[in-house]
Amino acid sequence: MASLSLRPQGNPFKLIGLALLAVTIAGCVPRPSGPATPPPPEIRPTTPEGPSRLPPDETRNRVAVLVPLSGPNAALGQSLLNAANLALFDTGGQRIRITAYDTSHGAAAAANDALADGSGLILGPLLAEDVRVVAPIAARETVPVIAFSNDVSVAGSGVYLMGITPGQSIDRVVAFARSRGVQRFGALVPQGVYGDRARRALTQAVEGAGGSLTGIETYDRSAAGLRQAAARLNARGRSDAVLIADGAQVAVQLAPSIRAVSPQPQILGTELWATETNLGAATGLRGAWFAAPTDGNFAAFRQRYRARYNAVPFRLSTLGYDAVLLASRIAADWPIGRRFPERALHDAGGFAGVDGAFRFGRDGVAERALEVREVSAGGANVVSPAPRGFN
Structure with a gap:
């Protein structure tokens, strides 16, 4: 009973x-x-x-x-x-x-x-x-x-x-990005504890995957703070991919500035995006990758x-x-x-x-064991399934 x-x-x-x-x-x-x-x-x-x-x-x-x-x-x-x-x-x-x-x-x-x-x-x-x-x-x-x-x-x-820790999500999406040919990683992280952990996690993940860092910029969540952080990152040189270590509502504000350069870098997100109920409506994030627990x-x-x-x-x-x-x-x-x-x-x-x-x-x-998803008009599609277990 x-x-x-x-x-x-x-x-x-x-x-x-x-x-x-x-x-x-x-x-x-x-x-x-x-x-x-x-x-x-x-x-x-x-x-x-x-x-x-x-x-x-x-x-x-x-x-x-x-x-x-x-x-x-x-x-x-x-x-x-x-x-x-x-x-x-x-x-x-x-x-x-x-x-x-x-x-x-x-x-x-x-x-x-x-x-x-x-x-x-x-x-x-x-x-x-x-x-x-x-x-x-x-x-x-x-x-x-x-x-x-x-x-x-x-x-x-x-x-x-x-x-679900940000470190695991970041490590998984970085490994997937490297498998797709991404070499140079940049990041925009918020001020505070979560941002600090995301910074450390990205540094370790990129080094472990054999990639390189172009730069990591922090921001406050004001409109001016977001624009300035993106501008500072763009000034550091070309990134193949940029991690936005924040929720989708902030990420969609940063996306236009990130994609204003040519060629446009791949946008990466974190496990925070998995809790968004209407992610597909954020047109600026379509095509972005993030790792999260399986939704299966x-x-x-x-x-x-x-x-x-x-x-x-x-x-x-x-x-x-x-x-x-x-x-x-x-x-x-x-x-x-x-x-x-x-x-x-x-x-x-x-x-x-x-x-x-x-x-x-x-x-x-x-x-x-996390899966990697790609943001689409319908929400997000799995592009790399989660492993079923551990070796």
């Missing part, structure tokens, strides 16, 4: 049950013989002394999902939780029980409550600053954290990242999600689904009441999910 509960809560909540997916992600977990029927809802009121502790579960290991369920990120947090619950029911959930904790009331409190309730694995949090708070709390109990962040600075020492399984996931929740899932919600698939797969080797077998997270063969194949490196960051 599968169950889900929300803590803390002020009002009774409804247990959400799902039938099995019509199409199961191959190789993820064994499918149960029939649909899972959830047990009655568990409602545990919060007392003035703090939330009541959950009773021991003798048939399942407890897995905590730490996401924001109130505040400005509540919609994304709820989408992640819905996706996690969908995965629980799609796999039957015979050996794990999920309980959700709202990090909007404090990530430390959420983590402490989860551990006090006997959780042996934490999925989440979403935000890097919350991961930094949760990590030492979980480490004291030797409980692994599989976070939804993509900030590599919080990975390691029992913290694993499911998020997302349509089926979105259909199942919409049928169950009458809502459109956030693109990032697949991280919640895939994290539960991973936990369900390992649950077969996780004795009830014992510590989570963290060594299983280091399987060199990796895991499969909605977003394709992935595996965790020694640094705790998920290495992903």
Whole structure:
């Protein structure tokens, strides 16, 4: 049986049950013989002394999902939780029980409550600053954290990242560009942490692929700042390709300046473009390349999600689904009441999910098999499929 509960809560909540997916992600977990029927809802009121502790579960290991369920990120947090619950029911959930904790009331409190309730694995949090708070709390109990962040600075020492990092996306698209004869790379990156990481990633990727850098220019997101950065890059000399390390809305503003030179350089993007719902409408970006997780399984996931929740899932919600698939797969080797077998997270063969194949490196960051897409009038076409696994 599968169950889900929300803590803390002020009002009774409804247990959400799902039938099995019509199409199961191959190789993820064994499918149960029939649909899972959830047990009655568990409602545990919060007392003035703090939330009541959950009773021991003798048939399942407890897995905590730490996401924001109130505040400005509540919609994304709820989408992640819905996706996690969908995965629980799609796999039957015979050996794990999920309980959700709202990090909007404090990530430390959420983590402490989860551990006090006997959780042996934490999925989440979403935000890097919350991961930094949760990590030492979980480490004291030797409980692994599989976070939804993509900030590599919080990975390691029992913290694993499911998020898609810009470095992986840039490395993949640069390798593809080199295979198409691109030699000289330039880049426009925003001021700030993301831009700094994109700069380092591009430098390493170009060097590793045997290309050369013509220059990297930073910008603020004002109209003048964008124009000036593009002009500075153009003045550095001809680039065969230019990376725009930003969302598509900024990239489309930079594209005319980049393509004002002759011959026009190939435009490259990052994983941020994968979240754009109307990318094909940006005529200035047509023909650009970017790398992202495969969309091959997302349509089926979105259909199942919409049928169950009458809502459109956030693109990032697949991280919640895939994290539960991973936990369900390992649950077969996780004795009830014992510590989570963290060594299983280091399987060199990796895991499969909605977003394709992935595996965790020694640094705790998920290495992903990404595809390369080309922007077209219809959105984006795959020009280099994602590998199905790892050698």
